[in-house]
Amino acid sequence: MLANVCFFESNDNKTVQKAIMETCHLIWPQDNIYAHVHLILSDQARYMVKAMEEIKRNSLMFPNVNHITCLAHALNLVANEIQKQYHLVNKFLSDSKKFLLKSNKRRQDFISKTGLTLPPTPVLTRWGTWLKTVDFYLLNYTKVKQFILTYKPDSKSEAFDCLKKMMAGSKLKKIYLNFVN
Numbered sequence: 001m002l003a004n005v006c007f008f009e010s011n012d013n014k015t016v017q018k019a020i021m022e023t024c025h026l027i028w029p030q031d032n033i034y035a036h037v038h039l040i041l042s043d044q045a046r047y048m049v050k051a052m053e054e055i056k057r058n059s060l061m062f063p064n065v066n067h068i069t070c071l072a073h074a075l076n077l078v079a080n081e082i083q084k085q086y087h088l089v090n091k092f093l094s095d096s097k098k099f100l101l102k103s104n105k106r107r108q109d110f111i112s113k114t115g116l117t118l119p120p121t122p123v124l125t126r127w128g129t130w131l132k133t134v135d136f137y138l139l140n141y142t143k144v145k146q147f148i149l150t151y152k153p154d155s156k157s158e159a160f161d162c163l164k165k166m167m168a169g170s171k172l173k174k175i176y177l178n179f180v181n
Contacts, residue, residue, distance in 0.1 A: 006022075017051050039068065044073050044077070083130050093130070099160045
């Protein structure tokens with residue numbers, strides 16, 4: 001049940017603490033029994049974490065409170081760290097996306113020659129799409145590699161030239177073998 005929605009003019013820990021107190025007041029107008037608050041779930045913003053630390057420190061008012069940051073945010077942060085570590089994979093995904101998205105013929109050729117669907121498109125604002133795209137290429141590495149190394153594009157594509165160099169080289173294969181093993 002949603003008890004309260006707060007819109008903050010400033011994002012700081014004191015404002016968050018005040019909002020939590022006001023929400024408790026809405027739920028328990030006569031009693032103000034803060035001991036009933038067992039869990040507060042928030043994102044991982046610094047001001048939220050600091051507000052929760054201060055509320056937990058005030059154990060007389062909130063003796064049973066626990067704070068959990070959103071697991072989805074945590075997983076997204078892990079995925080972002082993984083993405084930062086693999087610059088060559090980022091380049092491969094970016095060039096693949098450019099090569100396939102710029103031409104209907106290339107998309108159709110990819111589908112017909114590999115027997116695969118089009119790869120997922122990584123979108124920075126959609127959580128997990130980068131990992132899903134990497135997984136697609138990982139599972140279909142041999143077919144994608146064969147397509148890239150044997151394909152003759154109908155027009156000049158700088159992205160395709162880069163893809164071909166990456167697939168012909170050994171760095172991307174080392175990363176692939178690292179993931180598989």
